Amino acid sequence: MSEVILSGIQKAFGDNLIVKGVDLQIRSGEFLVMLGPSGCGKTTLLRLIAGLEQIDEGELRINGRRMNEVPPRDRDVAMVFQSYALYPHMTVRENMAFGLTLRKMDKAEIARRVQEAAQLLELSDLLDRKPKQLSGGQRQRVAMGRAIVRQPSIFLFDEPLSNLDTALRVQMRGELARLHRRLKATMIYVTHDQVEAMTLATRVAVFNGGLLQQCGEPLELYHRPANRFVGGFLGSPSMNFVAASRTGATLSGQGFSLPAPADLDAEVRGDLLLGLRPQDLRIAPDGVFRGEVEAVERLGFDGFAFIRTEAGSIAARFDKGVDVKVGDRVAVAPVGDAVHVFTADGTKALRHPSLPSAPTTVEMAS
Ligand SMILES: Nc1ncnc2c1ncn2[C@@H]1O[C@H](COP(=O)(O)OP(=O)(O)O)[C@@H](O)[C@H]1O
Ligand SMILES: [Mg+2]
Numbered sequence: 001m002s003e004v005i006l007s008g009i010q011k012a013f014g015d016n017l018i019v020k021g022v023d024l025q026i027r028s029g030e031f032l033v034m035l036g037p038s039g040c041g042k043t044t045l046l047r048l049i050a051g052l053e054q055i056d057e058g059e060l061r062i063n064g065r066r067m068n069e070v071p072p073r074d075r076d077v078a079m080v081f082q083s084y085a086l087y088p089h090m091t092v093r094e095n096m097a098f099g100l101t102l103r104k105m106d107k108a109e110i111a112r113r114v115q116e117a118a119q120l121l122e123l124s125d126l127l128d129r130k131p132k133q134l135s136g137g138q139r140q141r142v143a144m145g146r147a148i149v150r151q152p153s154i155f156l157f158d159e160p161l162s163n164l165d166t167a168l169r170v171q172m173r174g175e176l177a178r179l180h181r182r183l184k185a186t187m188i189y190v191t192h193d194q195v196e197a198m199t200l201a202t203r204v205a206v207f208n209g210g211l212l213q214q215c216g217e218p219l220e221l222y223h224r225p226a227n228r229f230v231g232g233f234l235g236s237p238s239m240n241f242v243a244a245s246r247t248g249a250t251l252s253g254q255g256f257s258l259p260a261p262a263d264l265d266a267e268v269r270g271d272l273l274l275g276l277r278p279q280d281l282r283i284a285p286d287g288v289f290r291g292e293v294e295a296v297e298r299l300g301f302d303g304f305a306f307i308r309t310e311a312g313s314i315a316a317r318f319d320k321g322v323d324v325k326v327g328d329r330v331a332v333a334p335v336g337d338a339v340h341v342f343t344a345d346g347t348k349a350l351r352h353p354s355l356p357s358a359p360t361t362v363e364m365a366s
Contacts, residue, residue, distance in 0.1 A: 004154060008021050204217075227349060245270055258334070
């Protein structure tokens with residue numbers, strides 16, 4: 001069990017500041033996912049925690065101890081890389097044992113740990129194979145096995161599933177969650193995939209441009225994004241954004257107006273940005289936003305219509321029974337008070353919709 005605290009962490013490569021002052025507390029035993037677009041500095045931050053890069057400014061603490069000057073091998077962390085980085089000439093057993101052999105660990109203890117990890121990862125029958133005789137998923141498991149045998153208190157994962165096909169990714173996601181429950185170790189997991197983040201994380205830390213945008217439980221981020229970036233990054237299709245201004249009890253913009261939510265602070269006036277999730281919009285004859293349907297995605301159970309309105313392109317969910325075609329003129333309206341309000345520049349959320357009430361529990365007759 002280990003707590004990791006990042007305080008004001010900065011890292012530059014040459015003149016490029018890549019990690020721009022990150023404060024984050026990772027709790028002991030949690031599955032923290034660092035989520036963000038490609039190039040936002042996730043791998044760099046993970047390598048700073050592992051000790052593979054030097055921290056320029058700020059402090060890294062693990063279990064209260066300053067780690068900035070501590071070499072990687074003494075940090076009690078193990079990293080699983082995006083490229084599995086297996087040694088091609090070694091067997092699975094040798095690959096898994098390699099780090100321990102380097103540390104001159106007792107041979108019997110190494111054998112015991114490799115056996116145990118292989119069992120956990122269902123690799124027991126493959127221990128004498130070479131990497132090229134394994135599937136992608138099996139190689140990924142060996143890479144994880146190599147971290148597990150070290151029995152670190154902190155695991156660092158850098159997009160470990162990104163090289164696998166969709167079906168295998170879903171399966172490995174389940175296995176990772178199981179592994180976390182079994183090992184109860186602190187896991188820090190980097191990905192650009194919001195589905196991985198939403199399904200695996202106890203908390204998600206969203207990054208953009210080397211800065212932490214928000215950290216919280218997955219649904220908290222989805223329902224209460226702190227700014228436009230987080231609102232737009234989580235959810236599919238992406239949240240719709242429209243420019244609006246408030247006068248009295250009305251929010252209006254290009255070609256639309258709607259009542260301001262009753263709980264919107266009276267101080268909030270002038271130019272604003274509205275955020276509308278496609279799932280919170282319905283096609284309705286007296287809708288707020290009007291326009292022509294440009295594209296339709298039917299997913300079976302429901303679908304999404306993409307509508308060109310004066311306020312910009314808007315995606316809206318529709319139920320399977322609804323007939324929508326490209327070229328139709330339609331109107332859409334938010335359900336209830338489902339409007340997020342941000343400052344005009346999108347840097348700060350000012351208001352979120354009230355949360356949907358918890359689903360009613362249905363008593364099943366036995
Ligand atoms: N060793 C390095 N030298 C110079 N630039 C680097 C180095 N490592 C990463 N970068 C740059 O830092 C930025 C962030 O990279 P990275 O941390 O890999 O992002 P992510 O993992 O979020 O995609 C990129 O622009 C990348 O080119
Ligand atoms: Mg990366």
